[in-house]
Amino acid sequence: MIDIKLLRKNPEFFIEALRKRNSSPELVDEILKIDAEWRKLTSEVNNLKAERNNLSKLVAKAKAEKDEVKAREVIEKSKEIGEKIKKIEEVQKELEEKILNIALNIPNIPAEDVPIGKDETENVEVRRWGEPRKFEFEPKAHWDLGPDLGLMDFERAAKLSGSRFTVMYGYLARLERALVQFMLDVHTKEHGYTEVWLPHLVKRQTMTWTGQLPKFEEEAYNTSKDDLFLIPTAEVPLAALHAQEVLTEKELPKKYTAFTPCYRREAGSYGKDVRGMIRQHQFDKVELVWVTTPERSFEDLEQLTKDAERILQLLELPYRVISLCTGDLGFAAAKTYDLEVWLPSYNAYKEISSCSNDTDFQARRANIRYRGKDNKLHFVHTLNGSGIAIGRALVAVIENYQNPDGSITIPKVLIPYMGVERIP
């Protein structure tokens, strides 16, 4: 959430930021107008309350002195004020709700070094790693490769659940599990992350804390009876883990990793990535989340991104790193690097990880603070990144490691987890 105090002081800054993002700059004026009214009422009601508090003391005093007449007189006066207060408070509450509603729909402010651009065509490539393999045969797309091996089944998945679901058997099912184990091992043993096991159903409140709600309700699966949401990413429960808490500066940064399935309705993505298992309603992901301080959060984003890149390097999958431009940034992000892996079926680099610094955006919503060296309370900064998406990693592995006979060589680092060197 944005800082309303800053917004009062410097509305132009926010208007400019929203413009860069292709968002709605008019929200700034809207919120300021309501806020001015709110402040006026707040002053008024505070003064009335002060008056009432004084009268209450007089009542106590009069009663102590057994002066019933005086007491009754003051009580009458106080009653009148009480009614005024009630009326103003009703209006005040309405205004507060309006302000909150708008504030919850304003995205994070882009960091200064984020490239300015209108949409994904203006993202900037930062670096590349590895060379796309030159095939001496016509490589198959995973949606052919998998079913040809008899290990990937889109028809039965559709029978069970509809489109955008996949069933896998045998070695491919095992490959999914191997990737999970491998990534968690790297992050916990080599990168110092704490592994976390999490609920996959969370409250509406939790989704609001991290920024998924209220704006993106259409995207989320909801269990109507209990109003719980299936998590679209482990970022939600991980980033909200310390909601409403005060942390000590000493314990920061906290580095968490978690494996969970992710559930997304993919509303509005009709016609996008319709073949294969690139865009699914359910997919596995190993997530990375840092809870850190404002002083170091952008440095930390570089490290988190490298931690995610390390997975692709160990798997020897060619990729590139993209810095998202202002127009393509996610709602909560101030800065984002996407990792894109080479996919022969697309003949292009395809997103496999997204690493963001959300600065204090989630911390404000979820009220996550730490006590600094100055002994004062400050909002933490939260970072998140895929470390990395399992389903797309599986696709990348089988497509990039396929052989002319339709078999798949297992990447070196996965052999201990697979128990075999090739599939089948």
Next chain:
RNA sequence: GGAGAGGUGGCCGAGUGGUCGAAGGCGCUUGCCUGCUAAGCAAGUGUGGGGGUAACCCCACCGAGGGUUCGAAUCCCUCCCUCUCCGCCA
């Protein structure tokens, strides 16, 4: 699901209608003392909001939301959470 107990400041814990933002303790900060450490002594120590150049002033907050009352941590209602026992259960 049934029965019971409970939710107070960073933590423990007192407080059943009025000077309670809240005793006391622990912790923390600062100073004194002390070969070092520990102990001891003294003072300070919540958060959020509004106003003011500032010193500072005001308001709110005792799980959440309503209600009663001139006035609520304290009384009433609803909800949430935790614990104990019973039932059910992977």
